[in-house]
Amino acid sequence: MMKRRNTPTKEAVLSVITKAGQAMSQDAIEGEISIDINRATIYRVLNRFCEDGVLHKVIAEDGKQYFALCDGCDKTHQKHQHFHFKCTVCETLECLPNEVNFSIPRGYHVENVNCVLTGVCKKCS
Numbered sequence: 001m002m003k004r005r006n007t008p009t010k011e012a013v014l015s016v017i018t019k020a021g022q023a024m025s026q027d028a029i030e031g032e033i034s035i036d037i038n039r040a041t042i043y044r045v046l047n048r049f050c051e052d053g054v055l056h057k058v059i060a061e062d063g064k065q066y067f068a069l070c071d072g073c074d075k076t077h078q079k080h081q082h083f084h085f086k087c088t089v090c091e092t093l094e095c096l097p098n099e100v101n102f103s104i105p106r107g108y109h110v111e112n113v114n115c116v117l118t119g120v121c122k123k124c125s
Helices: 008-020 026-032 039-051
Strands: 055-059 065-069 082-087 093-099 115-119
Touching: 008 026, 008 039, 008 065, 026 039, 026 065, 039 055, 039 065, 065 093
Parallel strands: 082 115
Antiparallel strands: 055 065, 082 093
């Protein structure tokens, strides 16, 4: 992997996600950034972080993309095989600690898993 240079934009995006401690949508990230950054640049930075294994992307049932830190993710295989939970009350999306266990028919090879459970989180219950 090529070493990418650090920029104020990258620092700002990563700082927002790190402080949040949970997955965030691009809109939420954009709303929290204190410097003037164009929307397309934020999108490119988020996708580069995903390519580099810093973040992983979760697509919720409504099609909205969320980005979460890869804390303990397997960076060599880019596998993020764990469940995510989206609260229907506060609309937060969080990574759940359990790995996804499933079986598929012989001959299939899974490259990515995107499992989002929806309901009411423990804070909103």
